[in-house]
Amino acid sequence: MFRDNSLVDQTAVRRRVRRVWSNGAAGFFISLGGVGVIIVVLAIFVFIGYETIPLWTQPSLTEIADLHFSHPDEVLIMGENEYRSLGYAVTGTGELIFFSPSDGTELARHRIPSMTNVTFAAIDPTQKKILAIDSNQFGLILSLPTTYTQVSDLDSRGITTTPFALIEPFTAPIADFSVSGQDDFYAVIAGDKSPPVLVTSRGASLFAGSTPEIVQAKLSWDYSAAVSSVAVDKFGERVVVSTTTGRAFYWDVRDPTNPIMVQSIALSDTEITATKFLLGGQVLIVGDAKGRITTWTWALDSASVNGLSMVRLNEFDGHTGRVTAIASALRNKSFITGDATGEVFLHYQTGGRTLLKSRGSASTRALTISPRGDGILILAADGSISIDSLYNPYPEASLRTLFGKIQYEGYDHPTYTWQSTGGTDDFESKFSLVPLLFGTLKGALYAMVFALPVAILGALYTALFSHPRIRNIVKPIVELMAALPSVVIGFIAALWLAPLLETRFVDAVVIVVLFPLSVLAASLLWRLLPHAAKNGFLSGSELIVLVPAIVLFMILGTYIAPEIEAFLFGGSFRQWLYESANVAYDQRNSIVVGFAMGFAVIPIIFTISEDALSGVPAHLTAGSLALGATRWQTATRVVLPTASPGIFSAAMVGFGRAVGETMIVLMATGNTPVLDFSAFVGMRTLSANIAVEIPEAPYLGTLYRILFFSGLLLFAFTFLVNTVAEIIRQRLRKRYSTI
Amino acid sequence: MKHSVPRGDTYVWMTGGFLALCVIMITGMLLLIVVQGIGYFRPRPIDQFALQGDAEAETILGQVYSREDIPGDVAMTLGYDPAARPVRYLVRVGNRELFAQDFRWVNGPDVGMVTRPANAVCLERVEYGNAYGFVHSLRLGANRVIDSEIDAWDVFQKIHETLRGLLEQIKAREKDELGELNYQFEQHRLEVKALEYRLANGRIDSASYETRKTEIVAAMANLEQSLRLHQAALDSMRRIAREPVLVLRALGSSGEDLVDIPVASIVRAYKPNSMTATATLRFYASKVWEFLSDDPREANAEGGVFPAIFGTVMMVLLMTMVAVPFGVLAALYLREYTSGGAMVRIVRIAVNNLAGVPSIVFGMFGLGFFVYFVGGGIDALLYPERLPAPTYGTGGILWASLTLSLLTVPVVIVATEEALAAIPRGIREGSLALGATKWETIRRVVLPSATPGIMTGAILAMARGAGEVAPLMITGVVKLATEMPFDSHFPFFHLDRKFMHLGFHIYDIGFQTSNVEANIGMVYTTTLLLIGIILFLNMAAIMVRARLRERYRTAGF
Structure with a gap:
C-alpha cells in the first residue's frame, strides 16, 4: 500500500537506518565505556603492582671498555668525574693519564709536579682529591676542581697541589685517605717497621687560596705484627689500623695532635688485607686473606674510653682468593670488593646482601665506584682498567630489609625499625615494614575490641527485639554515623577525647564498669514498675528507658571517679602508672585510636550484621517462638547460628576498613613507628605512613616504590578480606532462600 | 502476684544497652560539634x-x-x-x-x-x-586628638566603616591591578623561556630569537615601570588610610601601656560586656557571614573559609561530572549488555569491593598515575620550557577530582545497577515488543525509571567525596590557596591549580598549626559546616529518591 508512495518509503527507510545505526552505536559506546571504566578501575591494582616491580630487579654489570695504556705504566689508582665523561689514572712514574670512560681512549697526560717515583696513591671517596707519596718521603695532595667535564678544565689552574714532607720514612707505604664535606682531608699512612702516621688538614676552605695547615701525628703502639691495612673515616674521627694477624686497633683521632687508642679487636683470624669505611663513616668493611668480607660498626659502650666500641654487623658472601681491594659508593650503602682471582662482588651493607658476583681474569688491584654509583672501574694486576656500567637502582629493598630483623649501623643488636629519611645524605634508611604492619594490626584489633560487641549486639537488638518504630529511628541514626567523614572522627578523637582521657582516664574506666550496672538497673526498674505504668510502652522499647539510665550512670561515674582515683592511685592515675608500673602514657594512644576507629567501623558492621540477622527466614523464628522458646533463646539458638556467617562477614569487612583507615590514625596517634604492645602508646599504620611520607618521596625512588609496595599490601589485604566476606554473604543469601 | 521474667531477658536488655550506647555516642558527638561550633561566634565577655x-x-x-x-x-x-x-x-x-x-x-x-x-x-x-583594653583616645591627625573616652569611641565608630572600606578597596585594587600587571609580566617571562627553549632545540634561528626577545624585554621594562607607579600610588593611599589611630589603654605585664592601633586595620571593634541583645545578634551574624564569605587570616585561625567551601564544591562537582556518567555507563554495560556469566559476577564483586579499598591507596594511585605519569607527560609535551617547575606534574584540583571519581565510581555503579535490576522485565519487554530498539528502550524506558537510583548514587558519591581527605592530601590540597581555580585569564578554568578543602582545613588547623588549643573553635565551626554539607547531601539523596520514585511510579504505570 505504501509501496506506491516512494516519499514515505524513503523517510521510513531513512528513519529505520538511523534507528538501527543509533542502536548499534549506543551499544558500541556503552560497551566500550563500560569495559573501559571497569578496566580503568581494575587497572589501579595493576598500576600499583607495576610500580613496585623494579624493586625486585637484579643489579647488573656490563663492561663498556677495556683500557690498555700505550706503554705499560704501572697504574696505581683511578677515578672518574660525576658524568662519567672523563676518567683519570695515577701512574707510578708520576703521571696523570686522562681517558674517556665511554670508549677507553687515552686523551692526555699531565705530569704531577715534583713527583717522579710515586710509590703509593689513594683517592678519596668523592674522587676529587688524590694523595700521592713518593720514594723521597714526600707527600702531595692533588685537588681536582668541583666540576670538570673535559681535559681543558684540568689545566695547571684547575688542579691545585698541597705538598708536605712526611715525618716518618715509609719503604712500602699503604694509606687511606678521606675528605670531609668542608674539604678538610685526613690520611693515615703506614709502612714496614714504622708506626702509622695521621696526616690532618683542617680549615682548608676557610680562606680560598691559602695553604691549609697540615698536622702530622704518630700512632704508636707496641704491637709486633706488621700493619696490613689502614682506614680513616671522612669526619677524621676514627682510624682503624689492621695487622697481618687479624687484630685491629681503633683510634679516636678527633684531636689530631693527640690520638687515643680506644680498642684492640680481632676482626679476623687471619691477615686483614683490605679495610675501607662505608659512606657515612659509621661502618668499616673488612676483607681478609681467606676472602671473607665482614662489616663492623661503632655502638655505644659505657666501658669504652670514648663511649664507643666496634661491634660486628654482617658477613657477606666470601671470595675465593684473598681480598685485594674494597671501594664504597657515594650515594648509598653499596660497596664492591675484589680478590686475587679476579672476582668482583657488589654488596649492600643494610641487610648484609651480596647483590652481584662477577669474574675477571686477572687479580684485582684496585676498584673505584663512579660518583653516581652507575659504574665501576676495575684495575687488574696486568695494568689494564676495565670500565663497567652498573645498574643498581634499588639496593635498599629486599624481603629481608622489609620484613627481617636488621642490625643497622650504630646498633649493637638487630631491630625492626622504620626510619626512611634522616638529617644527612649518608643516612642509612631503615625500611622495616614490621612496625607498620604491627601498628596497623594493633589499631585494627583495638578498634575491633570496641566495635564488635557494640555493633553486633546492637544489630541483634535492632533486628530481633526492637519495636519497628524504634528500629525506624535507630537505623537512620547509625547510617548517619557512617556518613561522618573520618577526618571529623579523627579530630574529635585527637583534640577532644584524647586530652579528656588523659586527665580523666579513671572516669572512663568507671563508666565502662558502670555500663552493665546501668543496664541491669534499668531492667530491674522496668520489672519493678507496676503493670499499669508499662501499658503505654510497646514491647521492644527498652531503649527509651536505657538511654537515660546509661547517661545518668555516666554522669554518676564522673562524680565518683575522682574519689576512686584519689583512693586507688593517690590522685593521679598517670603518675601512678608511670611510677608503679613504669608505663608511659601517651596522650594519643591505642585506646583513643581503638575507640575512634571502632566508632568509624561500627556502622558498617552494624548494617551488614543487621541485614544478616533480619534476613533469617521468619518461619524459623516463628517456629521457635511457637514452641515456647523465649525471645533470647530464639535469638541465641536459632537466629545467631543461622546468621553467623553474615556476622562473620560483617566483622571481616569492618576489620578491612579499620586496617585501611587513614585520617583517624593520622590524627589520633603520635605516628611513631614503635613495636610496643602497651595500650598507652600510639603507633604508625601502613596507611598513615603512606599519607605522611609519599608527598616527600622522590618520584620513582626507593622510598616511593616501597610505599607503593606497602600500598599494594593494603590493597591486596582489604580486597581479599572484602571478597571473602562478599562470597560468604552471597552463599548465606542463597541459603536463606532455600530454607 | 509474682511476675515471671522470661529467660534471658536481662541479656536482651544488655543488647539493648549496646544499641543505646551507639545512639548516645552519635548524638553526643553531634551535640558536641553543634554546641562548640555554634558557640564559637558569640561575643565572649x-x-x-x-x-x-x-x-x-x-x-x-x-x-x-x-x-x-x-x-x-x-x-x-x-x-x-x-x-x-x-x-x-x-x-x-x-x-x-x-x-x-x-x-x-x-x-x-x-x-x-x-x-x-x-x-x-x-x-x-x-x-x-x-x-x-580600654579606649584611651582617638588621634585623627598630627594635632587633632579626641581625648574623652566616650567621644573617642563614638567618633571611632563613625569613621571606622569608611576607613576600613578604604583599606579594603586599596587591597582589592592591589589584587586586581597589580595582579593583572604581574600576570602579564609572568606571561612575558614564560614567553622568554619558551623562546630560549625553542632556540636550544633549533626551532627558531637566533636572529628572530633576538628580535622577539628585545621586544619582550622592552615590554617587561614598561610593565615594571607601571608596576612601580601603581605600587607607589597605592602605598600613599594606604598611608593616608592608616593615619587615624585609636589609642588603646592595655594591661601589660608591668601595669598599663598605651598602644596605637590604626583604625583601618581594625576588622571589628566591640564591647562585649555591655552589648545589647540586638547588638549581640548583629555581631553573631556578621561573624557567621565573615566565616562563610571571607578568606582566612592569621594562618587560617581567623577569618573565613570561603576558599575552602569553594574548593570543596568545585572538586565535588568536577568529581561528579566524571564519576556519574562513567559509572552509569559501566552499570548499563554490566546490566544490559552482558549475559551475566561468571566473569560478570567476578567483575561485579571486584567493583563492589573497591569501595572497601582504603582511600589512601586511591590517593597513591592518583599521585603516581595522574600527577606524575599523566601530568608529567603533559608537562613534557606542552610546557617543556617551564620545566623543572611543574604545571600539571604536581597536585591540582583536576587530579584530585579524578582520583576521587575513581574512589566514588563504584558507589555510582552499585546504585545504578540496583536501580536497573529493580526495573521489572515486563516494562523492558513491552517496549521491545512495540518495536523499539534496545537503545530506545534504554533511553526512553529504562533510564527514566532508574533515574531516582542513579540520582541517589550520585548524591551519595558526592557525600563520600566531600568527606574524603586522605587522597586529597597527596593529590593537590593545600592549606592556603590564594588563587581560585578560575579567573579572567585564558583559559579561565585553571584545573592545574591547587585548592583548599574543608576536610583538609580541619586537619590543617587542628594538627598543623602551632596553637591548637586556640584554634580549636575554628576547627569545630569548620567541622559543623562540613558535616552540615554532608548531612544535607545525604538527606537530599533520601528525599530525591523518595520524590522521584513517587513520580515515576505514577508516570510508569
Missing part, C-alpha cells in the same frame, strides 16, 4: 582577672576560650589538691605588642577576683591578632 599566685600580683584582661581540669600529676606539682579537681582557663590576652603569646593558661586556684568592666573593648585586627 572580657574578663579581668586579679591573679594572686606565688608570683607577684598581676591583672590580666582577656576572653576565656576554654576551661579544663588540671591533670592530677600537674596539679600535685603545682601544690593543688587533685581530688578537688582544680581547673584552668585558657585566656586569650591578645595584644601581641605586649605579650609573647596570644593565649595563656590561668590556673583557677590562682585567681582572686574576676570582674567584667563594661567599657573593656576587643579589637579584631587584620594582623597581629586581637587587642584588648
Whole structure:
C-alpha cells in the first residue's frame, strides 16, 4: 500500500537506518565505556603492582671498555668525574693519564709536579682529591676542581697541589685517605717497621687560596705484627689500623695532635688485607686473606674510653682468593670488593646482601665506584682498567630489609625499625615494614575490641527485639554515623577525647564498669514498675528507658571517679602508672585510636550484621517462638547460628576498613613507628605512613616504590578480606532462600 | 502476684544497652560539634582577672576560650589538691605588642577576683591578632586628638566603616591591578623561556630569537615601570588610610601601656560586656557571614573559609561530572549488555569491593598515575620550557577530582545497577515488543525509571567525596590557596591549580598549626559546616529518591 508512495518509503527507510545505526552505536559506546571504566578501575591494582616491580630487579654489570695504556705504566689508582665523561689514572712514574670512560681512549697526560717515583696513591671517596707519596718521603695532595667535564678544565689552574714532607720514612707505604664535606682531608699512612702516621688538614676552605695547615701525628703502639691495612673515616674521627694477624686497633683521632687508642679487636683470624669505611663513616668493611668480607660498626659502650666500641654487623658472601681491594659508593650503602682471582662482588651493607658476583681474569688491584654509583672501574694486576656500567637502582629493598630483623649501623643488636629519611645524605634508611604492619594490626584489633560487641549486639537488638518504630529511628541514626567523614572522627578523637582521657582516664574506666550496672538497673526498674505504668510502652522499647539510665550512670561515674582515683592511685592515675608500673602514657594512644576507629567501623558492621540477622527466614523464628522458646533463646539458638556467617562477614569487612583507615590514625596517634604492645602508646599504620611520607618521596625512588609496595599490601589485604566476606554473604543469601 | 521474667531477658536488655550506647555516642558527638561550633561566634565577655599566685600580683584582661581540669600529676606539682579537681582557663590576652603569646593558661586556684568592666573593648585586627583594653583616645591627625573616652569611641565608630572600606578597596585594587600587571609580566617571562627553549632545540634561528626577545624585554621594562607607579600610588593611599589611630589603654605585664592601633586595620571593634541583645545578634551574624564569605587570616585561625567551601564544591562537582556518567555507563554495560556469566559476577564483586579499598591507596594511585605519569607527560609535551617547575606534574584540583571519581565510581555503579535490576522485565519487554530498539528502550524506558537510583548514587558519591581527605592530601590540597581555580585569564578554568578543602582545613588547623588549643573553635565551626554539607547531601539523596520514585511510579504505570 505504501509501496506506491516512494516519499514515505524513503523517510521510513531513512528513519529505520538511523534507528538501527543509533542502536548499534549506543551499544558500541556503552560497551566500550563500560569495559573501559571497569578496566580503568581494575587497572589501579595493576598500576600499583607495576610500580613496585623494579624493586625486585637484579643489579647488573656490563663492561663498556677495556683500557690498555700505550706503554705499560704501572697504574696505581683511578677515578672518574660525576658524568662519567672523563676518567683519570695515577701512574707510578708520576703521571696523570686522562681517558674517556665511554670508549677507553687515552686523551692526555699531565705530569704531577715534583713527583717522579710515586710509590703509593689513594683517592678519596668523592674522587676529587688524590694523595700521592713518593720514594723521597714526600707527600702531595692533588685537588681536582668541583666540576670538570673535559681535559681543558684540568689545566695547571684547575688542579691545585698541597705538598708536605712526611715525618716518618715509609719503604712500602699503604694509606687511606678521606675528605670531609668542608674539604678538610685526613690520611693515615703506614709502612714496614714504622708506626702509622695521621696526616690532618683542617680549615682548608676557610680562606680560598691559602695553604691549609697540615698536622702530622704518630700512632704508636707496641704491637709486633706488621700493619696490613689502614682506614680513616671522612669526619677524621676514627682510624682503624689492621695487622697481618687479624687484630685491629681503633683510634679516636678527633684531636689530631693527640690520638687515643680506644680498642684492640680481632676482626679476623687471619691477615686483614683490605679495610675501607662505608659512606657515612659509621661502618668499616673488612676483607681478609681467606676472602671473607665482614662489616663492623661503632655502638655505644659505657666501658669504652670514648663511649664507643666496634661491634660486628654482617658477613657477606666470601671470595675465593684473598681480598685485594674494597671501594664504597657515594650515594648509598653499596660497596664492591675484589680478590686475587679476579672476582668482583657488589654488596649492600643494610641487610648484609651480596647483590652481584662477577669474574675477571686477572687479580684485582684496585676498584673505584663512579660518583653516581652507575659504574665501576676495575684495575687488574696486568695494568689494564676495565670500565663497567652498573645498574643498581634499588639496593635498599629486599624481603629481608622489609620484613627481617636488621642490625643497622650504630646498633649493637638487630631491630625492626622504620626510619626512611634522616638529617644527612649518608643516612642509612631503615625500611622495616614490621612496625607498620604491627601498628596497623594493633589499631585494627583495638578498634575491633570496641566495635564488635557494640555493633553486633546492637544489630541483634535492632533486628530481633526492637519495636519497628524504634528500629525506624535507630537505623537512620547509625547510617548517619557512617556518613561522618573520618577526618571529623579523627579530630574529635585527637583534640577532644584524647586530652579528656588523659586527665580523666579513671572516669572512663568507671563508666565502662558502670555500663552493665546501668543496664541491669534499668531492667530491674522496668520489672519493678507496676503493670499499669508499662501499658503505654510497646514491647521492644527498652531503649527509651536505657538511654537515660546509661547517661545518668555516666554522669554518676564522673562524680565518683575522682574519689576512686584519689583512693586507688593517690590522685593521679598517670603518675601512678608511670611510677608503679613504669608505663608511659601517651596522650594519643591505642585506646583513643581503638575507640575512634571502632566508632568509624561500627556502622558498617552494624548494617551488614543487621541485614544478616533480619534476613533469617521468619518461619524459623516463628517456629521457635511457637514452641515456647523465649525471645533470647530464639535469638541465641536459632537466629545467631543461622546468621553467623553474615556476622562473620560483617566483622571481616569492618576489620578491612579499620586496617585501611587513614585520617583517624593520622590524627589520633603520635605516628611513631614503635613495636610496643602497651595500650598507652600510639603507633604508625601502613596507611598513615603512606599519607605522611609519599608527598616527600622522590618520584620513582626507593622510598616511593616501597610505599607503593606497602600500598599494594593494603590493597591486596582489604580486597581479599572484602571478597571473602562478599562470597560468604552471597552463599548465606542463597541459603536463606532455600530454607 | 509474682511476675515471671522470661529467660534471658536481662541479656536482651544488655543488647539493648549496646544499641543505646551507639545512639548516645552519635548524638553526643553531634551535640558536641553543634554546641562548640555554634558557640564559637558569640561575643565572649572580657574578663579581668586579679591573679594572686606565688608570683607577684598581676591583672590580666582577656576572653576565656576554654576551661579544663588540671591533670592530677600537674596539679600535685603545682601544690593543688587533685581530688578537688582544680581547673584552668585558657585566656586569650591578645595584644601581641605586649605579650609573647596570644593565649595563656590561668590556673583557677590562682585567681582572686574576676570582674567584667563594661567599657573593656576587643579589637579584631587584620594582623597581629586581637587587642584588648580600654579606649584611651582617638588621634585623627598630627594635632587633632579626641581625648574623652566616650567621644573617642563614638567618633571611632563613625569613621571606622569608611576607613576600613578604604583599606579594603586599596587591597582589592592591589589584587586586581597589580595582579593583572604581574600576570602579564609572568606571561612575558614564560614567553622568554619558551623562546630560549625553542632556540636550544633549533626551532627558531637566533636572529628572530633576538628580535622577539628585545621586544619582550622592552615590554617587561614598561610593565615594571607601571608596576612601580601603581605600587607607589597605592602605598600613599594606604598611608593616608592608616593615619587615624585609636589609642588603646592595655594591661601589660608591668601595669598599663598605651598602644596605637590604626583604625583601618581594625576588622571589628566591640564591647562585649555591655552589648545589647540586638547588638549581640548583629555581631553573631556578621561573624557567621565573615566565616562563610571571607578568606582566612592569621594562618587560617581567623577569618573565613570561603576558599575552602569553594574548593570543596568545585572538586565535588568536577568529581561528579566524571564519576556519574562513567559509572552509569559501566552499570548499563554490566546490566544490559552482558549475559551475566561468571566473569560478570567476578567483575561485579571486584567493583563492589573497591569501595572497601582504603582511600589512601586511591590517593597513591592518583599521585603516581595522574600527577606524575599523566601530568608529567603533559608537562613534557606542552610546557617543556617551564620545566623543572611543574604545571600539571604536581597536585591540582583536576587530579584530585579524578582520583576521587575513581574512589566514588563504584558507589555510582552499585546504585545504578540496583536501580536497573529493580526495573521489572515486563516494562523492558513491552517496549521491545512495540518495536523499539534496545537503545530506545534504554533511553526512553529504562533510564527514566532508574533515574531516582542513579540520582541517589550520585548524591551519595558526592557525600563520600566531600568527606574524603586522605587522597586529597597527596593529590593537590593545600592549606592556603590564594588563587581560585578560575579567573579572567585564558583559559579561565585553571584545573592545574591547587585548592583548599574543608576536610583538609580541619586537619590543617587542628594538627598543623602551632596553637591548637586556640584554634580549636575554628576547627569545630569548620567541622559543623562540613558535616552540615554532608548531612544535607545525604538527606537530599533520601528525599530525591523518595520524590522521584513517587513520580515515576505514577508516570510508569
